[in-house]
Amino acid sequence: MGLGADIFIGSLLPTSTLRAATARAFSVPIDRVVYREIGESPWPDADVVLDYFDETIPGDYPLQLLPWVPDDRLETIGTALAVMAHDLGAPILTSADSDDPMDMELYLPDGTMHIVSVDQDEDGGIRNSPVMRALIDRATPSVAIAS
Amino acid sequence: MRKPADRHDPRKIREKDQGRRGTRNTIIEPRVDIQADLDAINRGDGIIDRHWQTIWVNGRLWGYHADTGTIYPMEGGGFVQMTQLQFFALRVLVRYNGINPQSERMLANNPDMTDEDRDIARRIWRMREEAGN
Numbered sequence: 001m002g003l004g005a006d007i008f009i010g011s012l013l014p015t016s017t018l019r020a021a022t023a024r025a026f027s028v029p030i031d032r033v034v035y036r037e038i039g040e041s042p043w044p045d046a047d048v049v050l051d052y053f054d055e056t057i058p059g060d061y062p063l064q065l066l067p068w069v070p071d072d073r074l075e076t077i078g079t080a081l082a083v084m085a086h087d088l089g090a091p092i093l094t095s096a097d098s099d100d101p102m103d104m105e106l107y108l109p110d111g112t113m114h115i116v117s118v119d120q121d122e123d124g125g126i127r128n129s130p131v132m133r134a135l136i137d138r139a140t141p142s143v144a145i146a147s
Numbered sequence: 148m149r150k151p152a153d154r155h156d157p158r159k160i161r162e163k164d165q166g167r168r169g170t171r172n173t174i175i176e177p178r179v180d181i182q183a184d185l186d187a188i189n190r191g192d193g194i195i196d197r198h199w200q201t202i203w204v205n206g207r208l209w210g211y212h213a214d215t216g217t218i219y220p221m222e223g224g225g226f227v228q229m230t231q232l233q234f235f236a237l238r239v240l241v242r243y244n245g246i247n248p249q250s251e252r253m254l255a256n257n258p259d260m261t262d263e264d265r266d267i268a269r270r271i272w273r274m275r276e277e278a279g280n
Contacts, residue, residue, distance in 0.1 A: 001259060003231050006165035039242065041256045053163060064163060066235070095167040099210055101152065101219050119152065124163040
């Protein structure tokens, strides 16, 4: 099992919803997806582990998760994130395959992915830039994005 | 040009600083005189590649953001390129405030983490402590 890059989800969602979307995205049974607070031990018997932080992250992406996924899925995690964004109806951010630490991949509910330039603020949160907000509005016209 | 973000400074890394893919979690050892590199760059002493937005100065390669002027470490003397797992191990040490039974238990529990991963994270943590944080 390998560690994917941190993912940031643009909505607070019930654990059951997250586990179901993760199971679909990685094609594993839902009971093989464990959602746990980071630091809990021992290591769980699971196919996918989502470690979460024990507090809500400020900014537009209140959920920060550390995904542990099967090694053979690490290279294709982007596809899984696109499925998750679609299922959850929420944007998902993760680091891009780039040397620039501000390059991130933004997965949208319409299944598209965009490279955006954004950074964690001093409080650890991430705020949508105007470019990101426009992309999200276009992908989810029925969802009002906080400005 | 402007100084790099705090996430590259072992004294300022936070638990929630995101891990990046591959070996792109680059830490700047405290011994690196960042201001000296910045001064040299701003004097025009660096070798700038405007296409790739990089600057080579004092034996180090920095990237830069053309819009903000912020630099970030890429490779060279005093830069440590950590894998995601190594950077995660460092975040565990930050979470538990150092090398102690709690952090060691969490690191030992992870089936993917090697001794080398743990050692690199501990080395960076010790740098943080020695640098006075």
